[in-house]
Amino acid sequence: MKLSINGENKKVIYLSYTGMLEPLGASQVLNYLKGLASEYSFWLLSLEKLEDLENVDAVEALKRELKDKNISWYPLPYLAGGKNYLKNFQQLYSLTQKYIDEEQISYLHCRSYMPATIAWLLKKRGKKINYLFDTRGFWFDEKADVGEWKKSGLSYKLAKVIEKTLYNNAIAIVMLSQKSVDLINDGSLFKGSEKLKNVYFIPTCTDLERFSPAFNKVNKPIKIGYIGTAIGWYNFEKTAELLQLIKKEVHYELEIYNGGQHQFIKETLLKYGFEDNEYSLKKVGFNEIPEKMRQLDLSVFFIHPFFSKNASAATKFGELMASGVPILTNKNVGDHQYFVEHYGTGKILDINKLNTYNYTKIIMDLKSSIVVSNCRKLADDVFSLYKGVGSYSKLYKEFFE
Structure with missing residues (x-):
């Protein structure tokens, strides 16, 4: 049964920092959207590596395939290097705002922290939207764990304030492990995280038709x-x-x-x-x-x-x-x-x-x-x-x- 408004599927913008032309995007984004697209119309906005975009035939073929499945894909060029982070942010922000306004879209599915920050800023600036925060991990703590930030430093402390804001304003939060849900629920992620009631566990999933066992293997050695x-x-x-x-x-x-x-x-x-x-x-x-x-x-x-x-x-x-x-x-x-x-x-x-x-x-x-x-x-x-x-x-x- 289709969920609809005036006979049309409900509209969702899906924001991804990961490219759809990468294996991770194909397996962990497109596979899900194809399964959901019978009930929802998607505007898929993603950042793609320049070398992937150079394969114009592959880009156009994927666009056609997705369009047939009710998914409108808008690939943006990913600009490598830390100095280009704001440029990547700005182009994703601008296109998101454009389709919220033009298509009157109220629902955003944000894969990771940058997309969630975009959704929060648009919400803060008066857009009548709700966003699902599909976290993909504890990103700010990842930066501290690898030594990019010191936990006693200003960058980490400011990031944790932003993180708390993103979590508190999300309509729902998806985590990749039950362990991470437990850490949020006991207040280990940030002060007050135990008060969140809308945190859910959905792991990285696998297409069981593509991956299957070979029983009775006889490998010697x-x-x-x-x-x-x-x-x-x-x-x-x-x-x-x-x-x-x-x-x-x-x-x-x-x-x-x-x-x-x-x-x-x-x-x-x-x-x-x-x-x-x-x-x-x-x-x-x-x-x-x-x-x-x-x-x-x-x-x-x-x-x-x-x-x-x-x-x-x-x-x-x-x-x-x-x-x-x-x-x-x-x-x-x-x-x-x-x-x-x-x-x-x-x-x-x-x-x-x-x-x-x-x-x-x-x-x-x-x-x-x-x-x-x-x-x-x-x-x-x-x-x-x-x-x-x-x-x-x-x-x-x-x-x-």
């Missing part, structure tokens, strides 16, 4: 995989140490799928005793990842366990679970530990005590059809795109009325 970025929040140094320790006990093939840090990966692995001929390091396309992933027996990754990472959910976590691939990872990152231990889909390791584990036993215990089924059940229960769309639909019907 077993295949261990590392997928995605190796820098930033990811601690590849500790991952290399883990792989070295496993190598001492278990014969395995190492498959690494990474876009742009090959030299860093090679140098780090060499430091831990891996020659180039002992692993495969490739860049693979978005459409190739599901098949590559499902052929793995095990995947490994570590994320720096900062406070801000309690609000994170690695996209590849859900994809690996949907593919039936157990993981070795660390605690204090979103809900990873709870899901791994509750469903039996891997092993949580102490990154400071990696030399204390029996990896032969761990891998033997994880290499079973039962564990593959556990992974898929977790994906079905928690990370299903269908359920994610349903969760957003429920919020839209409750708040975008």
Whole structure:
């Protein structure tokens, strides 16, 4: 049944700092909007990397595809570098204001902090709008955790005042982990956050039709995989140490799928005793990842366990679970530990005590059809795109009325 005003779908502006031509935008924005577009008409405004916009055919093809699904997409050029932050902000702000006025749109879905700031400013300046704040994490605390800001400094303190304002003025708030909801509810995010009553948990979801298990794999030796970025929040140094320790006990093939840090990966692995001929390091396309992933027996990754990472959910976590691939990872990152231990889909390791584990036993215990089924059940229960769309639909019907 369509929700409508005067026979038309309700209108929503969706603001994204992430580009739709990037894999993350395709999986974590477009998949949701396509599921919601039968009931809502979307004006999708996003910042796109200049090199992506140069592929005019791809841009126009995506515009046509989305238009057919009731989504009008307006890509804006993302200008790299901190000095261009205000320019990116201004062009997104101006276009948002334009469509609020021209199309008389009252509802904004804001993916991350910059879009939410735009919505709050427009609201403060008299626009009759309500915005859903889809946070994607504790962004200001991320900046402090990586050392960009000092928690005792003015920038961080001002940012936390802005954060409190964005949360308090949002009609609803979406978090990626239940752990982050709990931290908000106990007042750990900012003073007074425990008073918020409109905070909801929706994880990064996975298209279970694209990602599926390969049962009865017979990989001899077993295949261990590392997928995605190796820098930033990811601690590849500790991952290399883990792989070295496993190598001492278990014969395995190492498959690494990474876009742009090959030299860093090679140098780090060499430091831990891996020659180039002992692993495969490739860049693979978005459409190739599901098949590559499902052929793995095990995947490994570590994320720096900062406070801000309690609000994170690695996209590849859900994809690996949907593919039936157990993981070795660390605690204090979103809900990873709870899901791994509750469903039996891997092993949580102490990154400071990696030399204390029996990896032969761990891998033997994880290499079973039962564990593959556990992974898929977790994906079905928690990370299903269908359920994610349903969760957003429920919020839209409750708040975008």
